Amino acid sequence: MADQAIRVTGAASALETAVQDKNPHKLGRLLLTGAAGGLGKVLRPRLAAFADVVRVSDLGAALGNDAAPHEEVVACNLADRAAMDALVAGCDAIVHLGGVSVERPFEEILEANIKGVFHVYEAARRHGVKRVVFASSNHVTGFYRQDERINARDLRRPDGYYGLSKSYGEDMAQFNFDRYGIETVSIRIGWSFPEPKDRRSLASWLSYDDLTELMRCSLFTPDVGHTVVYGMSDNPSTWWDNRYAAHLGFKARDSSDIFRANIEAQPLPPADDPVRVYQGGIFTATGPFEPK
Numbered sequence: 563m564a565d566q567a568i569r570v571t572g573a574a575s576a577l578e579t580a581v582q583d584k585n586p587h588k589l590g591r592l593l594l595t596g597a598a599g600g601l602g603k604v605l606r607p608r609l610a611a612f613a614d615v616v617r618v619s620d621l622g623a624a625l626g627n628d629a630a631p632h633e634e635v636v637a638c639n640l641a642d643r644a645a646m647d648a649l650v651a652g653c654d655a656i657v658h659l660g661g662v663s664v665e666r667p668f669e670e671i672l673e674a675n676i677k678g679v680f681h682v683y684e685a686a687r688r689h690g691v692k693r694v695v696f697a698s699s700n701h702v703t704g705f706y707r708q709d710e711r712i713n714a715r716d717l718r719r720p721d722g723y724y725g726l727s728k729s730y731g732e733d734m735a736q737f738n739f740d741r742y743g744i745e746t747v748s749i750r751i752g753w754s755f756p757e758p759k760d761r762r763s764l765a766s767w768l769s770y771d772d773l774t775e776l777m778r779c780s781l782f783t784p785d786v787g788h789t790v791v792y793g794m795s796d797n798p799s800t801w802w803d804n805r806y807a808a809h810l811g812f813k814a815r816d817s818s819d820i821f822r823a824n825i826e827a828q829p830l831p832p833a834d835d836p837v838r839v840y841q842g843g844i845f846t847a848t849g850p851f852e853p854k
């Protein structure tokens with residue numbers, strides 16, 4: 563248990579070394595969008611194991627100018643088609659994390675997420691990029707109940723405009739594979755933060771080390787077509803079945819079990835509270851947003 567706790571919070575260096583050993587074929591240049599966000603900051607140093615050069619991008623105000631030796635820092639708005647085209651030029655693969663990451667009014671989602679993912683794939687097609695890893699979300703299927711177990715082939719049931727935008731991103735991924743042969747792994751991330759905060763995230767937690775390993779599998783597994791995988795650690799209970807992503811070879815090493823006693827000491831929400839009923843939790847009850 564102690565060993566698990568250390569891996570959950572510890573530095574990435576040991577994992578990076580292990581990852582690199584398994585990966586003789588490093589990429590030349592990898593693009594990371596959303597690099598100034600929570601997961602972008604975690605992945606920035608870790609992606610050095612996967613590519614000689616990591617081009618890191620986000621909105622200028624969030625990004626700053628500091629670049630590690632393996633990095634190129636390029637400010638770019640996902641909603642700007644020409645800027646996105648220039649951003650992608652020269653890259654071998656894209657990890658697309660950028661965008662609005664919670665439920666928000668449609669107009670905000672439209673710019674960052676819907677136009678943004680369109681621009682990613684348009685630029686990928688024009689510049690011959692053949693692999694994208696798309697940060698999708700569990701909110702693509704947020705209206706399933708927590709007593710249901712689902713897999714990637716079950717009907718999508720987005721729980722808001724945010725979930726709808728991720729569902730659109732997955733459709734863009736499938737379309738761009740069918741039409742142009744651009745391969746994507748869409749990771750329906752559960753809850754990727756240092757630790758779970760409630761019962762819901764006990765089931766959906768994805769540790770940062772497991773996220774990094776899932777990124778490695780998503781970038782380097784051949785012939786993924788468009789693969790959808792739920793991004794979760796080896797948690798004691800889960801709502802998701804990853805049988806259709808077995809070819810990625812992803813094996814989670816962490817488990818939310820080490821947090822379970824503390825979380826289960828929290829008071830239980832009422833039986834009809836969305837955080838207790840639906841996989842998407844409070845997202846299923848956020849909004850509507852009326853025009854101002």
Ligand code: NAI
Pocket residue numbers: 595596597598599600601602619620621624638639640641658659660661662663664673674697698699700750751752753754755
């Ligand atoms: P975050 O909100 O911390 O980071 C998102 C980044 O995207 C921010 O740095 C933001 O400045 C950038 N961004 C927003 N609009 C932009 C625009 N128009 N142009 C350029 N950049 C823009 O989110 P986080 O937690 O790091 O998540 C990363 C990705 O993973 C997101 O796409 C999110 O939807 C997805 N995800 C994350 C989960 C998690 O548990 N952290 C769970 C499910 C999905």
Ligand code: 15L
Pocket residue numbers: 663664699700701752753842843
């Ligand atoms: C997400 O998609 C969000 O990006 C993240 O911030 C969490 O809210 C997570 O889902 C969740 O399901 O709680």
